[in-house]
Amino acid sequence: MRVTLSVNGKPATIDVEPRRTLADALREDLGLTGTHLGCEHGVCGACTVMLDGLPVRACLVLAVQAEGASLLTVEGLAGEDGALHPLQQSFTEHHALQCGFCTPGMLISALDLLNRIPNPTRAEIRSEMSGNICRCTGYNSITDAILAAARSLTQKD
Amino acid sequence: MKPAPFDYVVAASPREAVQYLADVEDASAKIIAGGQSLMPLLALRLARPSLLVDINRIPGLETIERISETTIRIGTLVRHRMLCAQTNSPLLHEAARWIGHSAIRTRGTIGGSLAHADPAAELPIVAVATGMVIEVMGPSTQRTVDAQDFFIGTLENSLADDEMIVSVISPLPERWGFAEYTRRHGDFGLVTVAAAEVQGEVKIAVGGVGSKPVRMLESEGLVNDSVTLSGQLIDQAARAAAASVEPNGDFHGSARYRIGLVEELVRRSLRQLGSGQADSEVDWS
Structure with missing residues (x-):
């Protein structure tokens, strides 16, 4: 399924199976490996990202559910000039x-x-x-x- | 730790969602709302539905409305975060605060938590204590189920395979108390107690001691038969609650330890119900 979303202010389109988690989509389909996966069932918190300004476990959201969403991952924290948040x-x-x-x-x-x-x-x-x-x-x-x-x-x- | 393959559809209305459920021949379709309970089950492959019906984009299910002086209707998609933010029901505000962590409360929904029927989860316990009425829809039916009858056993509810929760009618208790004990903030409670007085009648529901929220009938009788809620009566009701439960022990706590928690948490919740003030919270620092 095609999913269009915005990641760290940039538009992105991916084509994923429904079972693809948002965390896997970020890492595998978008190459944003800053989001880490520890337990893959919502316990460890390593994959936490912002979805429309609110924190979510990226392993507990399907990528297809993020259609139209605006995401912030750790890669988006630093300033344009690379200055750390x-x-x-x-x-x-x-x-x-x-x-x-x-x-x-x-x-x-x-x-x-x-x-x-x-x-x-x-x-x-x-x-x-x-x-x-x-x-x-x-x-x-x-x-x-x-x-x-x-x-x-x-x-x- | 990756879900098995499934098909995925986005429902536009409750009726369309339940029709999707009904149309799957092996009855293995599942509703996905916040996904905070279902996604772990999928990842662990404890659930392998052939179809997921996403209800997150159905309009109108994410609202809380006051339907009378003493009741509110809560849409099935109302997130725990919104229960924390609302002021109609201080009991629901308090209980929702104990659910998981911020990132869980962003997505987790009241309908999902009730349907998941985890016996240690906060909302089923509050539902039983306050006598919530669950509004359910099927492809050609619409019915209501009392919370007391909704929970059947661990992760078992009384919904048919092609039914979903649309909303919940939640009485606003005149007086209430809520007490939970967890090892770490955000974990499932070892024991959780909700006590609520609705139209003059006090109900006490306890989680973590059985396969569903358990009513403390003897303690309720003691409280309801008495005109005043004295410290002595509260102690008596707390002891009666402890004597009535038969929890299983596990590596989080022995059966005896949980029985001790039941007595103390029933005492605290009844004190709060009587005084309107919570016992001081645990200092996590």
């Missing part, structure tokens, strides 16, 4: 990744968190980020990074 910058500064596998999902979930709660407490971050699993157990530095990004983003406004 404040969250990405903060993740690097606070050592919020070790192997990096969970990071794309962490960044998108963190972006959703800051969209909803611009000034989160540590407890709110721990609770809101509990849907993203990091097997390097770097949760403290991830929390530090999100907290610092929240501060820098709200100071700019």
Whole structure:
């Protein structure tokens, strides 16, 4: 089936089987391998992307269901000039990744968190980020990074 | 971890959706709404439908309307995120907050959660406690099912193969309490309790202790027969609830541990019902 959608601001058309998940379509059909697949059944959070401005598990959405949708993946976070998004910058500064596998999902979930709660407490971050699993157990530095990004983003406004 | 092949159609109306279901000869067609329960089943190949009928683009099913002073009608496609945002039913707001994570609540729907009939899921428990009425459509039928009769067993509901949930009539309780215990925020509850007073009658439903939400009839009797909800009565009702359940143990918690949770969470939900205030939440920091 033909699916027309927008990914990181660019139009895209793909031809996929109905059973193709959005995550596989992003990786295999569009070559956007920044979206990672861990568990492939909605538990680990690694494949989290924004669909029409709201976070979704890309493994729990069929590509054919994304007809007409506007997606944001980790590849779309940095600026046109390659400048890192404040969250990405903060993740690097606070050592919020070790192997990096969970990071794309962490960044998108963190972006959703800051969209909803611009000034989160540590407890709110721990609770809101509990849907993203990091097997390097770097949760403290991830929390530090999100907290610092929240501060820098709200100071700019 | 990839779904088996299936055909896929987008339905334009509920009637068209159920007609698609009826037209599949081996009765293996499935409705897909938010997909937050069905997609894992497909990925694990625990479900292998021949046809998926997508209802996400049917107009008019994503609304909440006030139909009387004391009831609202919730369209089957209303997302958990929208239940969190609405103010008509504080109980549904609170319960929806406990469902999964933000990315799950974006897509998951009330109709999907009820139809999936997971005995530990929040919305079936609230549906039974508040006495929701589920509005169901088939190719040539339209009927309503009381939540109490809708759930049959683990992942089993009373829908025919060619029926779908169109909407839910949800009474707004005068007083309510909700308590859930999870190891991590967003996980399924080990035990979940909803207590709701609708038209003067209190019902208490518990999840995580059986194959569907279980009513605590003895505890309800104690509460409904009494004029005031004293601390002593709440303790008595909580103990009666704990004595009435026979949960299975698993690696998340033993049977005895779950019985202990039932007593404490029934106590907390009745305290909240009586006082209008929740016990302090767990500090996750």
